[in-house]
Amino acid sequence: MNIARLRGWGLATAISFSLFTAAVQANDEAEGVSNARSTVASRPNIVFILADDLGYTDIAPYGSEISTPTLSALAEQGVRFTNYHTAANCAPARAMLLTGVDSHAAGVSNIPELLAPEQRTQPQYQGELGDNVVTVAALLEGSGYHTYMAGKWHLGASPEKRPSRRGFERTLALMDSGADNWEQRPYIPLYDRANWFADGERITLPEDFYSSRFLVDKTIEFIDSNLQDGKPFFAYVPFQAVHVPVQAPQAYIDKYRGVYDAGWDSLRLQRRAGAVELGIVPADTAMVDMSTTDDWNALDEQRQRYEAKRMAVYAGMIEAMDFHIGRLVAYLKSRGEYGNTIFIFTSDNGSEASGAADQMAFAQTIGSRQLGYDSDYDRLGLKGSFNTIGPSFASASASPLSHYKFYAGEGGMRVPLIIAGEPVRQPGELNRAFAWATDITPTILALSGTALPGERYAGRPVLPLIGRDLTPLLRGEIERVYGEGDAVGYELTGHGALFQGDYKVVVNQAPLGDGQWRLFNIVEDPGETVDLAATQPALFQRMLSRYQQYQQENGVLPLPVGYTQMRQLFFNTLHKKSGEQILIFLLTLLLLLPFYVAYRMKKDVLR
Amino acid sequence: MNRILKILVLLPAVLFLVTGLRWLVAPTGVASNFGLTLDQGVGLSSQVGDMSAFFLTLSSCLLIALISGRRSWYYPAIMLLSLTAIGRIVAWLVHDAALALDLIAPEIIVSIILLIAARRLADEA
Numbered sequence: 143m144n145i146a147r148l149r150g151w152g153l154a155t156a157i158s159f160s161l162f163t164a165a166v167q168a169n170d171e172a173e174g175v176s177n178a179r180s181t182v183a184s185r186p187n188i189v190f191i192l193a194d195d196l197g198y199t200d201i202a203p204y205g206s207e208i209s210t211p212t213l214s215a216l217a218e219q220g221v222r223f224t225n226y227h228t229a230a231n232c233a234p235a236r237a238m239l240l241t242g243v244d245s246h247a248a249g250v251s252n253i254p255e256l257l258a259p260e261q262r263t264q265p266q267y268q269g270e271l272g273d274n275v276v277t278v279a280a281l282l283e284g285s286g287y288h289t290y291m292a293g294k295w296h297l298g299a300s301p302e303k304r305p306s307r308r309g310f311e312r313t314l315a316l317m318d319s320g321a322d323n324w325e326q327r328p329y330i331p332l333y334d335r336a337n338w339f340a341d342g343e344r345i346t347l348p349e350d351f352y353s354s355r356f357l358v359d360k361t362i363e364f365i366d367s368n369l370q371d372g373k374p375f376f377a378y379v380p381f382q383a384v385h386v387p388v389q390a391p392q393a394y395i396d397k398y399r400g401v402y403d404a405g406w407d408s409l410r411l412q413r414r415a416g417a418v419e420l421g422i423v424p425a426d427t428a429m430v431d432m433s434t435t436d437d438w439n440a441l442d443e444q445r446q447r448y449e450a451k452r453m454a455v456y457a458g459m460i461e462a463m464d465f466h467i468g469r470l471v472a473y474l475k476s477r478g479e480y481g482n483t484i485f486i487f488t489s490d491n492g493s494e495a496s497g498a499a500d501q502m503a504f505a506q507t508i509g510s511r512q513l514g515y516d517s518d519y520d521r522l523g524l525k526g527s528f529n530t531i532g533p534s535f536a537s538a539s540a541s542p543l544s545h546y547k548f549y550a551g552e553g554g555m556r557v558p559l560i561i562a563g564e565p566v567r568q569p570g571e572l573n574r575a576f577a578w579a580t581d582i583t584p585t586i587l588a589l590s591g592t593a594l595p596g597e598r599y600a601g602r603p604v605l606p607l608i609g610r611d612l613t614p615l616l617r618g619e620i621e622r623v624y625g626e627g628d629a630v631g632y633e634l635t636g637h638g639a640l641f642q643g644d645y646k647v648v649v650n651q652a653p654l655g656d657g658q659w660r661l662f663n664i665v666e667d668p669g670e671t672v673d674l675a676a677t678q679p680a681l682f683q684r685m686l687s688r689y690q691q692y693q694q695e696n697g698v699l700p701l702p703v704g705y706t707q708m709r710q711l712f713f714n715t716l717h718k719k720s721g722e723q724i725l726i727f728l729l730t731l732l733l734l735l736p737f738y739v740a741y742r743m744k745k746d747v748l749r
Numbered sequence: 750m751n752r753i754l755k756i757l758v759l760l761p762a763v764l765f766l767v768t769g770l771r772w773l774v775a776p777t778g779v780a781s782n783f784g785l786t787l788d789q790g791v792g793l794s795s796q797v798g799d800m801s802a803f804f805l806t807l808s809s810c811l812l813i814a815l816i817s818g819r820r821s822w823y824y825p826a827i828m829l830l831s832l833t834a835i836g837r838i839v840a841w842l843v844h845d846a847a848l849a850l851d852l853i854a855p856e857i858i859v860s861i862i863l864l865i866a867a868r869r870l871a872d873e874a
Binding site for chain 2: 258259260263702703704713721724725728731732735736742743747
């Protein structure tokens with residue numbers, strides 16, 4: 143790596159921060175403000191773009207056939223991380239990304255929609271960001287940044303948990319796990335409506351809403367409103383794309399007609415080849431056959447056509463997201479801010495496979511029809527249409543990795559990460575160091591010259607960050623930020639993993655997993671095909687011990703008896719939607735039962 | 750038909766009898782089946798006393814109903830079981846307890862069997 147190309151941005155940032163801190167600490171208010179303005183101007187803007195449920199090879203810089211010219215351009219002038227990992231589902235990932243603290247410690251072991259009542263009694267199982275952590279936005283705001291957010295929040299909907307109270311100066315936020323991309327409509331029966339808020343207040347979406355366009359419009363509006371004051375900004379843009387329901391404008395869908403006619407097996411191989419060609423994965427990367435992948439050739443022609451369109455909509459949704467990221471880039475260029483802006487692009491977790499294999503099967507359409515959706519071929523992906531890609535194409539989306547969202551396999555946890563922009567220019571660099579979701583916050587803090595939080599923040603104790611600053615990797619000063627002995631643990635509903643050096647121990651529970659721990663070298667074997675537990679028993683046992691230590695340190699609880707995600711989602715939906723009616727019915731039953739028994743006994747006596 | 754019905758009543762009656770006796774003689778082994786951890790002192794006294802009484806009363810009612818042929822003995826058992834199921838659902842709705850379907854389902858099914866038995870098995874006394 144050519145260090146001379148780095149333009150000394152690290153040093154400049156550090157000096158800027160020192161000057162800024164000195165300015166703030168000075169009691170001469172006028173002079174302090176003046177100094178602050180002059181110094182903060184040299185600090186970079188940061189745009190943190192988060193895709194939702196994007197698979198490892200879903201964008202062109204990682205081997206995809208999907209056209210993502212904006213992300214490709216960013217990748218060409220920045221660093222692509224090939225061994226970056228995140229949580230296997232949404233809110234825990236977002237908690238780690240925004241705080242640099244483990245998801246359990248931050249109170250977000252799982253999304254609230256999937257928490258069992260007995261779990262909710264524990265602080266680490268709240269499904270919303272705890273008060274024991276401070277967000278990167280709050281720290282940046284405190285250090286002189288404008289902080290904006292437009293997109294999915296999903297870290298707490300109560301007033302004190304909304305992003306407007308967690309460090310974001312201007313916000314447009316979806317509070318739910320997802321929502322329709324074309325209108326203000328919930329996508330699962332759990333929600334009565336799609337809960338959108340702007341600056342902490344509930345709002346109604348405009349008639350011409352399409353999620354990716356609207357979120358970028360709002361981001362531009364936020365940035366533009368304060369650009370003249372010269373302060374840098376942090377813009378967090380967590381897209382809905384490509385979360386369920388998978389929807390895209392017709393023009394984008396049309397571009398992918400026929401592209402997926404060869405099916406998911408072919409695409410999984412094609413994506414693997416693309417990733418190998420780009421150097422994303424080793425040339426000899428092997429792949430497992432996921433048990434949930436159907437036999438494409440066994441489908442009739444009509445079904446193949448339908449499945450190919452499901453994936454075409456998905457591809458269109460990704461390209462549409464890329465297009466709107468491009469609009470943001472173009473805006474920044476037009477305002478002369480592009481040269482001072484760092485872009486971070488990643489996904490909250492791997493590709494989503496929980497859509498039905500046969501989307502048109504009657505049982506699968508009950509929930510979506512209840513919400514007024516259809517899944518007809520002609521209108522697939524458009525307004526009023528409910529679409530997913532299903533588990534078979536999800537495996538292709540995560541190619542060449544195994545498993546997908548909600549599982550601790552690489553397909554659920556390894557996703558793209560691009561850090562780019564003129565201030566960190568590293569043309570086309572690939573970085574193979576292990577990186578973890580909690581590293582994003584300390585990296586942003588370092589890029590912005592913002593100090594790490596101390597033991598207390600805003601009058602309350604806060605947890606220290608566990609993430610590592612990735613900027614030495616960006617500068618090419620070191621080869622890895624985690625040493626051979628450093629371990630990173632992770633748990634989600636009994637699925638578990640521990641990363642150490644090039645290795646990973648992992649367990650996946652039912653229905654896809656068998657509950658057995660395995661050991662993989664994820665650098666040489668990212669597809670997790672060769673279990674090394676038997677050949678390296680000492681390492682295996684050592685890592686299992688470290689995992690137990692991780693569980694103890696982070697309050698990981700055993701799963702409640704009989705817990706499964708789908709079962710819990712059903713119960714929670716039933717409780718929320720029909721709880722009152724059920725309670726009234728039961729109390730009525732309770733009152734009537736003694737009378738019924740008395741009546742029956744009296745009747746028996748009279749016989 | 751009545752013979753089958755009597756067997757369907759006898760089976761839970763025996764199961765309840767065994768469960769009640771287990772609560773009396775070896776509560777450690779049976780407590781976990783109900784998601785309970787054994788308490789100490791008065792708590793343990795209540796757990797053993799109440800749970801054994803519940804199951805022994807249930808089984809006694811059913812056995813008396815079968816032996817005496819008096820259908821009125823089914824009703825206390827029906828009330829105990831159905832009220833338990835209702836209580837479990839109320840606990841889920843109001844008190845954030847787990848929805849213990851593995852326990853609720855048998856309680857409802859046995860209640861229905863007992864209701865049918867109470868209607869179909871004529872008084873023999």
